[in-house]
Amino acid sequence: MSVNAYTARNGKELVLEILGRFDFGLHKPFRRAYRGRAGLDTYRVDLRQAESMDSSALGMLLLLREHASGQGARVVLHHCQEEVDEILRTANFQKLFEIERSPAPRPVKAE
Numbered sequence: 046m047s048v049n050a051y052t053a054r055n056g057k058e059l060v061l062e063i064l065g066r067f068d069f070g071l072h073k074p075f076r077r078a079y080r081g082r083a084g085l086d087t088y089r090v091d092l093r094q095a096e097s098m099d100s101s102a103l104g105m106l107l108l109l110r111e112h113a114s115g116q117g118a119r120v121v122l123h124h125c126q127e128e129v130d131e132i133l134r135t136a137n138f139q140k141l142f143e144i145e146r147s148p149a150p151r152p153v154k155a156e
Contacts, residue, residue, distance in 0.1 A: 050078035067098035093124035
């Protein structure tokens with residue numbers, strides 16, 4: 046499990062990629078990835094490779110939201126897989142965050 050961070054969109058967006066389990070073990074690396082950043086309008090948490098998440102991950106997202114709102118930025122949860130999306134819906138995070146779900150796979154045409 047790890048966090049990769051990089052800037053996008055002309056330095057106005059910070060992308061935080063979560064790899065593996067999103068749990069308390071990522072608390073310090075996750076925080077370090079976004080602390081001290083300025084001039085951003087979006088923090089995008091890419092969850093496409095997040096295998097699962099627990100309640101501490103929900104708390105980390107809330108801390109990120111607080112940090113971002115202090116700068117007038119928004120937080121987008123991006124590419125949520127089914128299991129992670131279910132956890133976010135159960136916690137009613139759709140009321141607090143913009144959530145971009147993974148597109149449904151296209152059906153394969155039988156020939």
